[in-house]
Amino acid sequence: MISSVLPTYNRANLNFVKGEGSWLIEADGRRFLDMGAGIAVNVLGHANPALVDALTTQANALWHVSNLYTIPQQQALADKLVDASFADTVFFTNSGTESCELAVKMARKYWHDKGAPERTDIITFNGSFHGRSSAGIAATGGEKMVGGFGPLLPGFVHLPFGDHDALTAAVNENTAAILVEPVQGEGGIRPLSDACLKGLRDLCDETGTLLILDEVQCGMGRTGKLFAHEWAGIEPDIMMSAKGIGGGFPLGAVLATEDAASGMVAGTHGSTYGGNPLACAVGNAVMDIVATPEFLAEVSRKSGALRQKLEGLVATHSDIFDEVRGSGMMLGVKCKVANMDVVNVGYENGLITIPAGDNVVRFLPALNISDEDIATAVDLLDKTATEVKNKTA
Numbered sequence: 262m263i264s265s266v267l268p269t270y271n272r273a274n275l276n277f278v279k280g281e282g283s284w285l286i287e288a289d290g291r292r293f294l295d296m297g298a299g300i301a302v303n304v305l306g307h308a309n310p311a312l313v314d315a316l317t318t319q320a321n322a323l324w325h326v327s328n329l330y331t332i333p334q335q336q337a338l339a340d341k342l343v344d345a346s347f348a349d350t351v352f353f354t355n356s357g358t359e360s361c362e363l364a365v366k367m368a369r370k371y372w373h374d375k376g377a378p379e380r381t382d383i384i385t386f387n388g389s390f391h392g393r394s395s396a397g398i399a400a401t402g403g404e405k406m407v408g409g410f411g412p413l414l415p416g417f418v419h420l421p422f423g424d425h426d427a428l429t430a431a432v433n434e435n436t437a438a439i440l441v442e443p444v445q446g447e448g449g450i451r452p453l454s455d456a457c458l459k460g461l462r463d464l465c466d467e468t469g470t471l472l473i474l475d476e477v478q479c480g481m482g483r484t485g486k487l488f489a490h491e492w493a494g495i496e497p498d499i500m501m502s503a504k505g506i507g508g509g510f511p512l513g514a515v516l517a518t519e520d521a522a523s524g525m526v527a528g529t530h531g532s533t534y535g536g537n538p539l540a541c542a543v544g545n546a547v548m549d550i551v552a553t554p555e556f557l558a559e560v561s562r563k564s565g566a567l568r569q570k571l572e573g574l575v576a577t578h579s580d581i582f583d584e585v586r587g588s589g590m591m592l593g594v595k596c597k598v599a600n601m602d603v604v605n606v607g608y609e610n611g612l613i614t615i616p617a618g619d620n621v622v623r624f625l626p627a628l629n630i631s632d633e634d635i636a637t638a639v640d641l642l643d644k645t646a647t648e649v650k651n652k653t654a
């Protein structure tokens with residue numbers, strides 16, 4: 262008999278009932294060190310007092326009004342994002358996949374209104390992940406995502422990851438945009454080099470193509486810059502955000518330049534919940550903390566320490582682990598054993614990590630994780646690797 266919750270997930274038998282900073286507490290009282298943060302969502306940890314205060318204060322004043330009215334919290338958050346980024350304008354969504362929907366619509370409308378309606382193709386890359394809506398799965402591609410869900414939204418071209426020659430050859434008179442994650446998340450923590458991102462920007466400039474960056478996972482301070490593309494010194498035309506931007510409250514956003522957004526006039530897009538007072542009250546509190554140089558410098562310092570320690574473990578357990586990769590607090594350890602063995606034995610040891618493609622185990626902790634918790638996480642992974650080795654021996 263089908264479970265009352267639609268069984269689209271293989272769930273671990275863990276029932277968390279409370280969170281404190283980087284720790285999760287199970288119904289039976291066990292404490293777990295959370296190095297996944299709800300898949301890069303809880304950027305300020307669980308039950309962060311500033312976020313709890315922002316949420317409860319807003320909850321006592323006004324939860325929801327529609328976008329038929331001006332929403333001061335939304336206006337304030339949009340101003341902050343515009344001030345802190347390449348963008349001139351922001352639309353708020355509730356999730357990453359909704360951000361993908363709008364990014365695709367915006368790019369196509371742009372070319373339609375510029376008198377080049379044939380420019381509808383969006384180029385994406387193998388190993389990417391852009392969400393689970395119809396546009397999201399069409400953009401992502403791959404049998405696992407799209408199998409059985411046809412007919413798919415047309416107009417997506419999938420290329421090998423990091424193959425600049427294939428990309429140059431693929432851009433043509435039908436190309437509207439290139440859509441790419443600066444650091445692939447679900448695909449196994451695969452960063453694009455700064456040179457690659459610069460090359461992408463140049464190619465887009467030469468051909469008039471729009472550059473859409475999916476920073477749903479790698480953005481909002483995760484790499485030690487507010488947005489990952491800042492490391493390469495480039496700017497996109499359109500950028501998708503979600504996950505960390507709400508610190509655990511469902512919130513997403515599409516940021517764009519004035520030119521890229523020029524087709525999106527009144528009536529062309531909307532959302533009932535997107536950018537409502539509750540979500541934006543929390544989003545403002547997240548931005549106020551994360552988008553400061555002091556906070557981002559600490560993310561870089563601590564993530565450097567985590568990376569160094571993980572590299573030490575890869576050297577110690579070279580029969581289990583292959584390499585560390587990623588950027589900032591978005592790190593992946595590629596495994597030589599099944600990554601789920603590491604994740605599952607980690608659970609037994611009170612360590613939460615997240616599997617990813619390419620046999621990788623992901624570390625996406627709260628960005629404000631303490632030095633002490635980083636050290637504990639590495640000890641727990643050390644113990645876990647030893648146990649995995651004993652199990653497979």
Ligand SMILES: *Cc1c(COP(=O)(O)O)cnc(C)c1O
Nearest residue numbers: 356357358390391392446477478
């Ligand atoms: C998670 C993710 C999405 C989809 O976000 P949802 O909020 O799950 O819809 C899109 N792109 C990237 C890069 C992601 O990591």
